[in-house]
Amino acid sequence: MDLVVCMGEGADRDDAEALAERVNAPLSEKIGDGLTLMTDADGISLLGFGMRYQGDFEHMLPRVTRGRLSHEMLIHVAKPKGGGLSAIDATAGMGEDSFLLAACGYEVTLYEKNAVVAALLRDAMRRAENDPLLKNIVGRMHIYEGDSTEMIPDAGGTVDLVYLDPMFPARQKSGLINKKLQLIQKLEQPCVDEKTLLDAALSVQPKKIIIKRPLRGACLAGVEPSYSVKGKAIRYDCIAFPERF
Numbered sequence: 001m002d003l004v005v006c007m008g009e010g011a012d013r014d015d016a017e018a019l020a021e022r023v024n025a026p027l028s029e030k031i032g033d034g035l036t037l038m039t040d041a042d043g044i045s046l047l048g049f050g051m052r053y054q055g056d057f058e059h060m061l062p063r064v065t066r067g068r069l070s071h072e073m074l075i076h077v078a079k080p081k082g083g084g085l086s087a088i089d090a091t092a093g094m095g096e097d098s099f100l101l102a103a104c105g106y107e108v109t110l111y112e113k114n115a116v117v118a119a120l121l122r123d124a125m126r127r128a129e130n131d132p133l134l135k136n137i138v139g140r141m142h143i144y145e146g147d148s149t150e151m152i153p154d155a156g157g158t159v160d161l162v163y164l165d166p167m168f169p170a171r172q173k174s175g176l177i178n179k180k181l182q183l184i185q186k187l188e189q190p191c192v193d194e195k196t197l198l199d200a201a202l203s204v205q206p207k208k209i210i211i212k213r214p215l216r217g218a219c220l221a222g223v224e225p226s227y228s229v230k231g232k233a234i235r236y237d238c239i240a241f242p243e244r245f
């Protein structure tokens with residue numbers, strides 16, 4: 001997919017050049033025909049196909065305030081038992097699931113291998129750090145750009161939870177999925193090396209691995225979980241190690 005980096009109003013040239021180098025795309029004066037990573041006074045956004053997407057944790061606030069967090073299915077599944085609040089999100093994407101985990105108290109290490117997604121996520125986190133309501137939560141999120149299957153084994157320290165949400169196989173019609181996924185799917189292929197991802201998660205000996213799957217999708221790498229929790233459209237497969245609690 002063609003990508004250009006475009007400098008909009010209020011952008012800093014050095015930052016724009018560094019971004020272009022990081023995502024390995026040309027710096028352009030104009031919006032491209034494919035995808036454009038726009039950097040301007042509002043931060044970094046992804047444009048293309050008549051859509052614009054910018055990461056934004058502010059819209060997550062209603063999900064984590066006024067007692068709403070405990071209604072989140074992920075939190076129901078991830079709620080720590082017997083202490084331990086260290087998590088790895090091995091497929092960070094735009095960090096929304098990590099944000100829920102961080103809101104529930106987890107210190108989350110996020111890995112994102114796609115340079116464009118990582119740039120959008122870092123920018124959303126930077127803006128959230130300046131928001132008094134968001135900064136404590138985002139302060140518990142630590143992002144690393146790179147392939148988690150290579151980086152996790154060197155992570156060190158105790159890990160209580162590993163969270164995996166690799167891109168689902170493209171089954172949904174574009175009209176039915178949100179803007180974020182429509183644009184990000186143009187950058188990404190569904191996960192093909194499921195076993196490597198699961199092996200990396202297992203290598204840090206967590207108490208639990210949580211895997212987000214389509215409701216009726218196959219288990220990751222064909223490995224049966226200890227149990228599953230089902231929602232309307234997705235399910236969480238949990239591989240639990242009670243002996244480590």
Ligand SMILES: C[S@@+](CC[C@H](N)C(=O)[O-])C[C@H]1O[C@@H](n2cnc3c(N)ncnc32)[C@H](O)[C@@H]1O
Pocket residue numbers: 090091092093094095096097098111112113114117146147148149165166167168188191197
């Ligand atoms: C479906 S999205 C995750 C969405 C995320 N849970 C959220 O709340 O925004 C999957 C993401 O995982 C990333 N990814 C897939 N395999 C990865 C790997 N081995 N290491 C790091 N990132 C990976 C992809 O680049 C993509 O951005």
